[in-house]
Amino acid sequence: MAQDSRYNILFEPIKIGPVTARNRFYQVPHCTGLGWLRPRMAAALRGMKAEGGWGVVCTEYCSIHPSSDDLPHPSASLWDDGDIKANALMTEQVHAHGSLAGAELWYGGASTANLNTREVPMDVDSLPNGPGSPSQTRSMDKADIREFRRWHRNAALRAKQAGFDIVYVYATHDYLLSKFLSPKTNTRTDEYGGSMENRVRLVRELIEETKDAVGDTCAVAVRFSADETSGADGEPILGERRDMLEMLAELPDLWDINIQDYSLEMGVSRFVKEASLEPYMAFVKSVTSKPVVTVGRFTSPDTMLSQVKRGITDFIGAARPSIADPFLPTKIQEGRFEDIRECIGCNVCYVGDSKSVSIRCTQNPTMGEEWRRDWHPEQIDAKGSNSKVLVVGAGPAGLEAARTLGQRGYEVMLAEATRDLGGRVTREAALPGLSEWARVRDYRAQQIEAMPNVEIFRESELTADDILAVGADHVAIATGAHWRTDKYNGSIYETISEPGSSPQILTPDEIMAGRLPQGPTLVYDADHYYMGGVLAERLRDEGLPVMLVTPNEKVSAWGENTTERWRVQRRLLELDVDIVTGHVLNTFDGSEAVLKCAYTGRERRTEVEAVVMVSQRKPNDGLYHDLLERIEAGADGAPLSLTRIGDCEAPAIIAAAVYAGHRYARELDTTVNADNPLKHDRLFFEDA
Numbered sequence: 001m002a003q004d005s006r007y008n009i010l011f012e013p014i015k016i017g018p019v020t021a022r023n024r025f026y027q028v029p030h031c032t033g034l035g036w037l038r039p040r041m042a043a044a045l046r047g048m049k050a051e052g053g054w055g056v057v058c059t060e061y062c063s064i065h066p067s068s069d070d071l072p073h074p075s076a077s078l079w080d081d082g083d084i085k086a087n088a089l090m091t092e093q094v095h096a097h098g099s100l101a102g103a104e105l106w107y108g109g110a111s112t113a114n115l116n117t118r119e120v121p122m123d124v125d126s127l128p129n130g131p132g133s134p135s136q137t138r139s140m141d142k143a144d145i146r147e148f149r150r151w152h153r154n155a156a157l158r159a160k161q162a163g164f165d166i167v168y169v170y171a172t173h174d175y176l177l178s179k180f181l182s183p184k185t186n187t188r189t190d191e192y193g194g195s196m197e198n199r200v201r202l203v204r205e206l207i208e209e210t211k212d213a214v215g216d217t218c219a220v221a222v223r224f225s226a227d228e229t230s231g232a233d234g235e236p237i238l239g240e241r242r243d244m245l246e247m248l249a250e251l252p253d254l255w256d257i258n259i260q261d262y263s264l265e266m267g268v269s270r271f272v273k274e275a276s277l278e279p280y281m282a283f284v285k286s287v288t289s290k291p292v293v294t295v296g297r298f299t300s301p302d303t304m305l306s307q308v309k310r311g312i313t314d315f316i317g318a319a320r321p322s323i324a325d326p327f328l329p330t331k332i333q334e335g336r337f338e339d340i341r342e343c344i345g346c347n348v349c350y351v352g353d354s355k356s357v358s359i360r361c362t363q364n365p366t367m368g369e370e371w372r373r374d375w376h377p378e379q380i381d382a383k384g385s386n387s388k389v390l391v392v393g394a395g396p397a398g399l400e401a402a403r404t405l406g407q408r409g410y411e412v413m414l415a416e417a418t419r420d421l422g423g424r425v426t427r428e429a430a431l432p433g434l435s436e437w438a439r440v441r442d443y444r445a446q447q448i449e450a451m452p453n454v455e456i457f458r459e460s461e462l463t464a465d466d467i468l469a470v471g472a473d474h475v476a477i478a479t480g481a482h483w484r485t486d487k488y489n490g491s492i493y494e495t496i497s498e499p500g501s502s503p504q505i506l507t508p509d510e511i512m513a514g515r516l517p518q519g520p521t522l523v524y525d526a527d528h529y530y531m532g533g534v535l536a537e538r539l540r541d542e543g544l545p546v547m548l549v550t551p552n553e554k555v556s557a558w559g560e561n562t563t564e565r566w567r568v569q570r571r572l573l574e575l576d577v578d579i580v581t582g583h584v585l586n587t588f589d590g591s592e593a594v595l596k597c598a599y600t601g602r603e604r605r606t607e608v609e610a611v612v613m614v615s616q617r618k619p620n621d622g623l624y625h626d627l628l629e630r631i632e633a634g635a636d637g638a639p640l641s642l643t644r645i646g647d648c649e650a651p652a653i654i655a656a657a658v659y660a661g662h663r664y665a666r667e668l669d670t671t672v673n674a675d676n677p678l679k680h681d682r683l684f685f686e687d688a
């Protein structure tokens, strides 16, 4: 398809100090759970972004010294010559596609406890550890500051040696430098504290020293917050920030602007929409002549265009949109807008860093698999035979399986029991704030629509006999799962119904289908992710009194990994949901629920008319087992293979269902070494 000239401005080369970016698409620093632990995987992931058209591709936060160690969260590092080699893997792959590579030099201060290296962390003062380790930092004396500057300079030199084109001074996100800048945290009485000029001194010195060290060939970027304190969403409280930025305006080669509230900057789509940083950016470009990049989960080419044309930013900064679609720039350039795989704002990508495992993405099942499985987000091997494949169920697993099989050239039949495609995604996208999740369905449905070799059969609930009659060569069952009304007690599933009673116990499926309780309702959340909180909100929207009970210590505890937990709890408190943590729901008789304290076993009774059980799910695998039985009994028309995928195999998050569908389609007619299904990335032993 021809390029749409309206978007030409996005593809103009932009000079950043001594280097030039080939376009305005800028992958801002984002971690991957790979860091220095899995360098080949990290390099291939970044290389893929460059191949997809991102003019600048940055590392994740990159530690400059062992006294800034974030394990179990794996950062990149530039501590020694071995690190130069590991990072060079990335810069080579980024350069191979004509893009620039950026290194975000990082020093954590009170945000790190150095649990791995056991070095004493340092900060502007003796501060408690941010994430809650029972430790404090050493207050940096002048000698410490001198050492720190030397480490930063050395890391910049290593970055240059590793081939980076842009080197960051990272002065935000509550790490060391932001503590020096802040009038609240910086209570020093020496030349690094007190006046604004003094508090800015260290950042200024680092910019100057980095330029001096590597500025002949590398651009120096500063990541900096546009506001001083978090206000209400979208309401910047700038404090001294404008003055600080004016003071340093022309020193670096590029300003990478973000904000104080990480839960807004990187907010989930339930709470934060595209271009949410715009109010904070109002003054930035007016105080500096240097190029500016900012973020805002930009997936719409028109929003990008508008941001550049209205002078809000020079570069389209992106973390998540580049994860969901590494080929976003190329697709815009080629006018292939319908091929864009838009980020849904679920923040599952953040779990990689939170849990110290490799990154995954709900929309892009190949993310993190570029090196170890050799998966490309756009390219795939052609079909391995002329087989016909029947996929049963058009939820996230079935849709992705059908799309990917279609891309490989198979003749595919996709049978869906209802009128609607999308399965759980369609149902869940109708819940408060989750509308963007429908993008999981829409991208795939749109792709399939353009494939003559994939046929969709709606309202086609198939039996085992029906499937055998179709005579497909391969059958994938993707019939999803349903929520249970009982709960798992650690050993077995057990009912909560008081013996002899038949209380109103609903499930998320029933609420999503519009079957709502009429009176005070208890939502029991033993799932610990988004569903409990979002259903409580849904019921409050109906005006019902709602109590949310969870055996966990926190509401939506797993949502900590996606950074949404705090906002979920805030929303529930704002909605006057009565929150009870650390309690198990024992029984319910239709008018009274009995809760048991997880610590003392003490009982607590509460009067409610209905209970919504957000506990576990049961795979909808009846069809699979029927069919398996028939095949094993030698039925006519048996397929060569029968596979269950997604929630029908093992209920999990949507990202797992998409991945399962993709993997099924990739591996059909291939030989997978079951003993060694993926390459194993690890540290370079020769550098030890």
Ligand SMILES: Cc1cc2nc3c(=O)[nH]c(=O)nc-3n(C[C@H](O)[C@H](O)[C@H](O)COP(=O)(O)O)c2cc1C
Pocket (backbone or CB within 6 Å): 028, 029, 030, 031, 032, 059, 060, 061, 104, 173, 223, 258, 265, 266, 295, 296, 297, 298, 317, 318, 319, 320, 321, 349, 350, 351, 353
């Ligand atoms: C998975 C993930 C990891 C991130 N890691 C970093 C990081 O290492 N350093 C950093 O400065 N920002 C990090 N961020 C924040 C992003 O740079 C960016 O500011 C934020 O995600 C908003 O941009 P987006 O809407 O384009 O995702 C991370 C974001 C994500 C999604």
Ligand code: SF4
Pocket (backbone or CB within 6 Å): 319, 320, 321, 323, 324, 342, 343, 344, 345, 346, 347, 348, 349, 350, 360, 361, 362, 363, 364
């Ligand atoms: S995991 Fe979710 S938030 Fe992250 S890039 Fe993918 S779709 Fe976007």
